[in-house]
Amino acid sequence: MSETETEQDWHCSGCGVKIQSEEPKKIGYAPSSALKRDVVVCKRCFRLTHYNEIQPVAIEDDEFAAMFHSLHTKDALIVKVVDIVDVYGSWISGVQRFVGKNPVLLVANKVDLLPKSTNRGKLTNWLKKMASDEGLKPLDAMLMSTVSNEGVEEVINRIDELRKGKDVYVVGCTNVGKSSFINKILKLHGHEGDHFITTSHFPGTTLNLIDIPLGDEKSLVDTPGLINRHQIAHLLSPKSLKAITPKKELKPTVFQLKEEQTLFLGGLARLDFIKGAPSSFVVYVANDLHIHRTKREKADDLFENHAGVLLTPPFKEEGEVTFELKKHTFKIGAEATDIVYSGLGWIRVQSEGATIEVYAPKEVGVSVRPSIHA
Structure with a gap:
């Protein structure tokens, strides 16, 4: 971090929120000592990573939605990630309208959780039909697991084929594994762990856009997860969740x-x-x-x-x-x-x-x- 940078320029490498060191109870707080590090994370991400402790956040749903709605102004490939164990609950309604004319790749994560009796071909066909029924016309639908690595390389290669020199925005509801997927990309390309995005099974971990440069002066962007209030996770205590x-x-x-x-x-x-x-x-x-x-x-x-x-x-x-x-x-x-x-x-x-x-x-x-x- 250069000497000319001010605190206002710093963002948490874990969740993307702007860093501040004045108000410990507010979003983005990091103690002054943390600002001397090459990679800065906020207190919330530090506690989540090291102690699996989630702290409540004060970002409202409409702020998340505003970021998502701006996608139609971009010239990018949109990678929409859903949870294959909870496709309906992790689906973003009206996504085609929000992304405008941008092409979409539909990716279903967590396939490692499905029983071995699951027919992969049948599942992919159902996923495409469900997307069509919801008004989304993706270029392709793919399955992967960021835990077992099944399909991850194939998805990364497909993204490279489809983006055609454009930026890539990874979108989805909370807890579908967007950040885990991007972390997997970073790991496969030899990045150090300190630069990884914070992940957890708690909804709403990524709080702002996280921009990761690609080799051709374009970016891979992790976006905050939209919260679907009909998901049961938002009704439960941490123990129940x-x-x-x-x-x-x-x-x-x-x-x-x-x-x-x-x-x-x-x-x-x-x-x-x-x-x-x-x-x-x-x-x-x-x-x-x-x-x-x-x-x-x-x-x-x-x-x-x-x-x-x-x-x-x-x-x-x-x-x-x-x-x-x-x-x-x-x-x-x-x-x-x-x-x-x-x-x-x-x-x-x-x-x-x-x-x-x-x-x-x-x-x-x-x-x-x-x-x-x-």
Whole structure:
């Protein structure tokens, strides 16, 4: 850092926010001693990296949105990253309108979390169809994992093919792995760890645009994650969020259900098998999330008396409140169907003509799709 630079020129290399050393409780604070280092990180990123401790931020949703909406003024390749375990919850509505005429590459991260029974080709085709249904016409759709490295090199090579000398903007909702992806690019190109972008499983880690020079005087830009308020992560305490966040490959759990039986996914979601032949219901959620089966006639009382205690998360001992659950009704056709709870997981059902009632917190999206499993 040159002697002519002032504090106002410094930005955190972890989250991109402007550095200040006057107000410890405000965004961008770093002690004066930290400003003498070649690479400066704010206190928030330091605590997050070394102690896995998240500090609340005061940047409002509309500030994040304003940065995103400015993309239509750029001449760039837009790389839209989604979480393959939570595509609906991590989807940015109206993205085609926001990016204007810029080309888009759609990348689904965290494919390492999917069970080995997942059909990659079927999954990619479904991803393209879902994008089309949402009004997005990407040049391509690809799968990757920044944890296992599956597909990462292929995505990087595809970006280089598609950008045609333009800047590259990496966009997406919070916690889809944008910064992890850029860190992977830096690591593959021999950059030191001190220059890496701060990442975590907490929403809203990147706070400003982070500009990384490319070799042809263009830039790779990490953008703040937009917050989708219907994602279940934003309703939960850190302990609950940890319990529902997959860390390893999802291990499917099979339940044989008859009519008038109920499954609870902790105290956060519920499925009632109303009508149909006895069938297998395969649950794909974080391995630490407790699943409870009961009779439908007992389900209301069980939820009222045991949500947050037996049915966890949420955790009443942490002072966390239980949620009002909203009902959704689906009729299942001949094809195997996934019932998807945004941010939580999905349940595979194959029972032609069955009637299913599912419940989730009213803020959380629930949807169905053709099953992504072979």
